[in-house]
Amino acid sequence: MSDTEKLPDGAIxxxxxxxxxxxxxxxxxxxxxxxxxxxxxxxxxxxxxxGGRIDPDDYLVAHNHGYAEMDPDGxxxxxxxxxxxxxxxLAVGWxxxxxxxxxxxxxxxxxxxxxxxxxxxxxxxxxxxxxxPFARWCPNFKEARTFDxxxxxxxxxxxxxxxxxxxxxxxxxxWASARDTLAMADRGDVSIIFPTRRNLEKLAQAxxxxxxxxxxxxxxxxxxxxxxxxxDGESCLCIPEHLGYPVTSEPFERVRRG
Numbered sequence: 001m002s003d004t005e006k007l008p009d010g011a012i013x014x015x016x017x018x019x020x021x022x023x024x025x026x027x028x029x030x031x032x033x034x035x036x037x038x039x040x041x042x043x044x045x046x047x048x049x050x051g052g053r054i055d056p057d058d059y060l061v062a063h064n065h066g067y068a069e070m071d072p073d074g075x076x077x078x079x080x081x082x083x084x085x086x087x088x089x090l091a092v093g094w095x096x097x098x099x100x101x102x103x104x105x106x107x108x109x110x111x112x113x114x115x116x117x118x119x120x121x122x123x124x125x126x127x128x129x130x131x132x133p134f135a136r137w138c139p140n141f142k143e144a145r146t147f148d149x150x151x152x153x154x155x156x157x158x159x160x161x162x163x164x165x166x167x168x169x170x171x172x173x174x175w176a177s178a179r180d181t182l183a184m185a186d187r188g189d190v191s192i193i194f195p196t197r198r199n200l201e202k203l204a205q206a207x208x209x210x211x212x213x214x215x216x217x218x219x220x221x222x223x224x225x226x227x228x229x230x231x232d233g234e235s236c237l238c239i240p241e242h243l244g245y246p247v248t249s250e251p252f253e254r255v256r257r258g
Contacts, residue, residue, distance in 0.1 A: 011138055014149040015076035016051030017084050017131070018199075019092060020209040021156035021175065028177040029208045032156070032163075034087060035172035035190070047181065047190045049199075050090075051149070052083040057114045064116065065128055076150040077128040082115050088163045088173060092154055093127040099161050130154055134216035135202070135243070137195045137224045148223075151199060153216065155209050178203035194226065194237060194255050201247050219244035228252060 020029040033047045058078040059070050067074025081093045086109050091097045097105060108118060119125070135151035163173055176184070178200045184190045185197065192200065206212035219242070226237050236249040 009146075011146045011148040013054040013072060013076070014052060014147040015054060015080040015083070016049045016149055016151050017080040017092065018049050018134075018151065018153040018203065019084065019090065019156045020153060020212070022208065023177065028179060028204070028206075029212075030175040030177055031181070031203065032088065032090070032173070032175055033181060045191055046193050046196070047185075048193070048196055049151075050084040050087045051080055052087070053147075054079040055082075057116050058082065060116045061119065061126070062128070064119070065126060067128075073133070073150065074128065077131050077152065078115070078126065080131065080150075080152050081126060081128075082109065086110055089161065090157070090159060090163055092157055093130050094124065095127060095157070096122070096124045099159060102161065132213050132216050133221050134212075134219075135199055135224065136221055137199075139195060139224075139226055149195075153203075153209065153212055194250065195224075197250075198239060198245055198247065202245050205244075205246060215244060 019032040021032075023030050032050065034050055036046050036048055054072075054075050058075040061078045062071055062074030063069050065074065065078075085091050085094075085102070085106055089102060089106055091102050091105075105118060109115060131152035131154050133150065133152055136149065137151070138146065138148040140146055181190065181192070182197070182200050182204060185192045202215075203212060206215050222240070222243060224239050224243065226239050228235055229238055230236070231238075231249060235252040237252050237255050238249040239245060241248050
């Protein structure tokens, strides 16, 4: 689906970032996850990847980095990095921002200072090309808000400071492999919504960022809008078969949608 084709009415442009780091134990790469606060209107209490809405200023920042004016991919890359910094205190794709400077810049963004202004004042540039695009989802569930979300993966930068949640939106933060997070969900220890589960399953097919980047390059990024159909006499929520997902349907009664 191209960016000019019709999306569900009211779809909100958004971006999310899968941040991957090597495991100390030598297993599959760990991924940074955050738990949504229980009072949030969307995905309350669910484990998600950092991310959020694309702001108008994100388009300007992307344009200043060489992307076409109003380019949705460039703006999504900016939003993914900005939201991650706001939500977790991790400055991804900003190599000239020192660790001691992160708290002040994070607070400035949370206080609604524009990222474009901060970058201009500092003379800094973001590494937007470090992000690997691997999915785009726009579920049209009646029970939840509709987001047109672009998914990116990136290697975690070196950092020595403790990561903390932005308490207005989240209640917990942790690192775990995709496989471990899925196992926690299967045990009922955490809750994950349908798009997060499918993308964790996709991530779990690769052991590290390099392998996942190769997997992402081997499959197209096309808009996923899940649909309901009957399979073996059971209503299932389904997604396309050719986008690299190992699981492409789930019984509708078991699905958490938002």
